Structures are given as C-alpha cells and as structure tokens.
Amino acid sequence: MKPAIAALSLMLPMTSLAADAKSAVPPPPVAAKKAVVDTYHGTKVEDPYQWLEKSDDPEVRKWVEGQTAHMRAVLDKLPSRDAIRARITTLMTHKSPAHFGLIQRGGVLFSMKFQPPQQQSMLVVLASPEDPSTARVLVNPMELDPSGRTTIDFFVPSLDGKKVAVSLSKDGTESGDVTVYDVATGKPLPGEVVPRVNGGTAGGDLTWNADGSGFFYTRYPRGEERPAADRDFYQQVYFHKLGTPTDKDTYELGKDAPRIANFKLSTSEDGTSVLATLGNGDGGEYALYLRGPKGTWTQLSKFEDKLIHAEFGKDGALYALSRKDAPRGKVLRIPLATPSLDKATVLIPEGKASIASFQPTATRLYVQEQLGGPSQMRMVGLDGKELGVVPTPPVSSVGGAVPLGGDDILMTNVSYTEPPTVYRYAAKDGSLTKTALGRTSPVDTRNVVVDRVMCTSKDGTQVPLNILHARGTKLNGNNPTLLTGYGGFNISLSPGLNVLNFAFIEQGGVVAVANLRGGSEFGEEWHTNGSLTKKQNVFDDFYACAKLLVDKKWTKPERLAIQGGSNGGLLMGAALTQHPEMFRTVLAFVGLYDMLRVELTPNGQFNTTEYGTVKDPEQFKALYAYSPYHQVKNGVKYPSVLFTSGENDPRVDPFHSRKMVARLQEATASKRPVLLRTNNMGHGMGTPLADSIEEKVDVYAFLFNELGMKYRPVDGKVASPAAK
Structure with missing residues (x-):
C-alpha cells in the first residue's frame, strides 16, 4: 500500500519541538530490577533484567507496551515526518522491477521478481532475459495471503524444469512448508505439501532426483520424535516421492550429524549423484557427502579437511573449494568415478584474491x-x-x-x-x-563520489572503508555522517546500491561502509581473526574507521551516527559501550547484546561456532569482556539509540533488545532518547513492503533529528554542496 505523497516541509526548530515534546511525551516505563546472579567459571554475573527474557509474561508485555507508547510519542512528533515518508516511499516503491535468484532448468529460466508496490516478491518464469514482459507468474504470495505476511523462502526447479518446489513461511518466522507446483499450469500438485523443511535456525534446502519423481529435502523433527526443546535442531536429509504421504518419506542422511547440523543439497546435471554439504552451526565448518548412482552415501570430507563448497561439473567431476593450507581458497577436482580426497587434484591454486x-x-x-x-x-x-x-x-x-x-x-x-x-x-x-x-535507479547518482581508503586498526591491520559523498563535499569536520559495518559469519559487505543511502546523502550527509574482520573480504584468515576469542578485533576495526572519519575532518562525534543489524547490531552495542563519546546516535536493528545467554536460544546454539560458548573458560572470558549488556556503566553519557526487534524473530530473540534498552535507560546520564521499536514480524525476511517503509520513516526521522539535519525538498538529484 502506497501512502499519499505529502508536501515537503522544513524541519521545525529543535527548541520548540523539545519544549512541546517535554510536556506531551510519556516517559518510558522503568524496568524492575530483580536480583539474579549467575556464576560462570567462578565469576559471579548479576543479571537484574533476566525476567525480560520471557516474551509471554504479562509483566514483560506491559513493559513492551509502555516502551512502544513512549517510542511512538517521541517519533510521531519529529519534524518533517510526512516529507520523509513521501521521499522514502518514492525510493522504496520505485516501479522498476528487480530480478534475482535466476536459475535455468530444462531450458526454462526461473527468477524471483520484486515489483513494487507489491508487498512480497513473486516467482516467475521468463521466455527470455531480453524481454521481461514475457514473465509469467508462477507463485504470488499476495494471492495466497492478501495480508502480505507470507513470503517465499526458496524455490528449486526439477532438472527438466517441469516442476518447482517452493518453501513458503508466514509472519517472519522462516518456518517454511514446501509446496510443489506444475510449471506449465502454475497450479500446485494436489496433496504435495511437505512440512517444516525450512527454519530460521538451520535454514533448509532440497534437490530433485533425475526424473522429477521426488526430491531430497531437509527435515526437522516432527511431532513427538524429539522433545519440544530439540525440534529446531537435528536436521536430517529425507527423500519424498511425489504422490506418497510425507510420513512415508525415507531417511537418507544425518543421524550422526551434530545437534546444530544444517544441510545444503544439489544434484548433478544427469541426476545420478546428489551432494549434501553439512554445516556445523554457523562458524564455517563443513563436511561433504556424496550419494552415487547405487544410492549409497560416501563421506568425502570431514570438518578438518576444510572443504567448504562444491559444485558438479559437466565432465564427470566434482569441483570443491578448499581452505586446507589455503586461507584464500583453492579449487580441487575430484573424479566422480572414484570419489575420494585421495584422488583430488588442484585445478586452481591459492592466489592473491579470495575465492x-x-x-x-x-x-x-x-x-x-x-x-x-x-x-x-x-x-x-x-x-x-x-x-x-x-x-x-x-x-x-x-x-x-x-x-x-x-x-x-x-x-x-x-x-x-x-x-x-x-x-x-x-x-x-x-x-x-x-x-x-x-x-x-530512482535517484541520479552521477554526482556521488566513492572514496575507498584504508584505516589502521589497533593492532596495525589495514581495514578498508568506503566513503560515499556528493562531489565537492568539504572536509570541515561538520558533515552529518552515517557509518555502518557487520564483521562476522564470513559475510562480506560488498558494494551495492542502497537507495536509502541517498535519502541521507541528498540531505548533505556522508555514508561510510566498513569492511571489518570477521567477514570474507580477504579469505578465511580475515574471518577467523574476527571470530571466537578474537571478536574484539571487529570492534577495534570499526572504531578505527570512525576515528579516521573524525581525524580526516569528514565529521565530528556530534554529527556521527552508526547503524548495523543482527551481528551488526552486536557491533552497535559494542561500539556504544566501548566508545560512547565517539557517536551522537546509534541505530541498532535486531541485534544481540547479552552474549552470555545467546546460546540459550535455538539459533544462538548455532552461533557458538562463530562467537564461542560460555562453557569454555577462555571463550566465556572473551564474551563477557565485550558483551554490550554487561558493559553498560552507570552515569556514562551514552548516545541516543533506536533499537528495533521482531517478536517472531527466529535468529535473534527480542529479549536482547529488551534487556539492553532497560539497562541503558537505567544507566545513561546524557538524557538522550533510548527507544525500543518492536514489530510483529521476524528478523527482516518476509517483512511486507509497507511495514518496511514505516520502519524506515521512523529510522530516518530519528536520524535527521538527532544529527540536527534540517530536511529540505529534493528533486531526485544529488547536488554538490556548492550548488545547494
């Protein structure tokens, strides 16, 4: 749903806003402190807000409602909200469609298609990539659920392109059931629904057999097979034959896999072989299994062999990416006729770039x-x-x-x-x-410059920083600046067009994107130097980037904002507790903040191979040293912060944001707002477009106000400062 475009207006004076808001805004509810002490390896840790972990507790619900009322009273009074909504709506509902997830099977080209103002992406087939008008919609979640709360998790076509299996989930839960569709008619096959193939913990996948009569899929425990606490774990691989009840599906692989197993599946082009890649949680350890023409599974590699990915070739070979003695990666060729690492040869040796x-x-x-x-x-x-x-x-x-x-x-x-x-x-x-x-693009970016510079971290490591700004921006130390980063799970923050960056740049802002350790930017060594007991390196890298922006006169702390989500939300928590003087405002989305109790949640247990576990003394010591919730100090002047969380989030439990907000509101001496924005979706996946727009309106109205930016009309072009 596209809101009406409101007239652009200038920001009201901040003094009059503050005076009006002071009399009208209800204060945030004060969280009760309840004496709880946990002991880890002889260290006693107080946790007075542990009661906020119980999402269904009436006292917690009342506190969240009070926080929501306070948040809405603050944000709804911010100036230029209508103008900001109009601009963000224009940017996020740009009519040009996006095509992604392209795959060709049996001569049929499949694609996901995002077509604003549609609330969710659709699955389409294309006659040609040269003519998008030929797109035929196969699955439109809006037709299945007009509320816009159903989304496609993934899709997998059969080898001949005649059928496609689609995982669908609701309300941001990522708990997806698979439905099989006939590609020619676009109709679901009667009775072909396989439950709980996908989830927010171990994910999910499937791959078809040779003739399209069935598929191998990831299966979570069902019914009473395991206790309730285990039903998001112990993922295994099963085979479903079309036309048979799912309770007759046959076990294939995974009984001996770790509790935090997760599988990726693929089939060779001729359908004779199936590859299963087993992940040990989220830390980057993988083992490969191959199912040959005789239907038996062979283990190709163990975690310590460091094979992390493989693809079937068209020449009777399996090609595998190895990081064994090659942190930037090398590619091995393994003959399918004799599938064994002993028979592997190096096709591509390790080079300067990371594969x-x-x-x-x-x-x-x-x-x-x-x-x-x-x-x-x-x-x-x-x-x-x-x-x-x-x-x-x-x-x-x-x-x-x-x-x-x-x-x-x-x-x-x-x-x-x-x-x-x-x-x-x-x-x-x-x-x-x-x-x-x-x-x-909905914006003219020809006057935007991207400077890529290197920052020196605490231990001397050179960290890339990408600075986006209008041509002619003066290095006067006074530019409002928004810095973001992630630094974890072997994920790279690679260049991409984020149209909302330009909603900031066109108002005179500077955007900076940091490539921190913990990601995949320079290979496995870069990742491992930002994980487990070395996680502090990520926060040091981020501080070095912020310091460069100040030292080089791009901005100053009073005009520097930072943002990050999920693992990047943890980064925000660490940044604001370790260097509160460095930032004016913090935007922290669906983040982790209590690092001592992360692993008590289902997905948190998958995270232990990335973050570590409190069960290990050295890892506990590292976790406790940076855990944002535990590092908040009374009487410190903290930045203003806007936290967001999702009630149905399967990846990061919303209790993290609740506890962090309660602790910051208690401790801060700055009188700057600490707000909690809770939605009824999940980690972000599957959020309807209209809901995303409303959240971004809140975020940018808060950001502009906190940085003292007066919102001005725009024409879609990013002008140089001299032309303003």
Missing part, C-alpha cells in the same frame, strides 16, 4: 573472487588455463554465474552508485551484453 564461489560450465569455471569487499569474475579452463577476467567496473560486486548452456552465462553486477544489472556473457567472443532484467 568466494565458482560455477562450472562446459569447458571452464567462472570463479567469483573477493577483493576486500569488491569482487570480480575470473575464468579458468577445466585444464587449469587462465582465461582472463570478465570486464566489470572497479569497486563493484559480481553475482554468481547462471549457466545458459555451453560456456555462456548470466551474471549480475552492482556498485554503490549503479543499480543491479544482469549481463549475458558470451564465451565465444568475450562480449558482455546488458539484458533487460536490470533495475533502474
């Missing part, structure tokens, strides 16, 4: 390589011969290759200032042709 993924085609591999945030697509023949790099702009990101037959592919390229563009790469002549599937 993120690859895609085999008829006679080559397309290798996606990380370059510290930006990425490129390198080509290597199946004989190991270097074939060059697909030409893409610097400081941009390439998506994975989508095979089209032979050695031709589709690939996506995007940068901080250019929207995602889908290209066809023709191997025969090396031509790169733009298809019609790319998105246009």
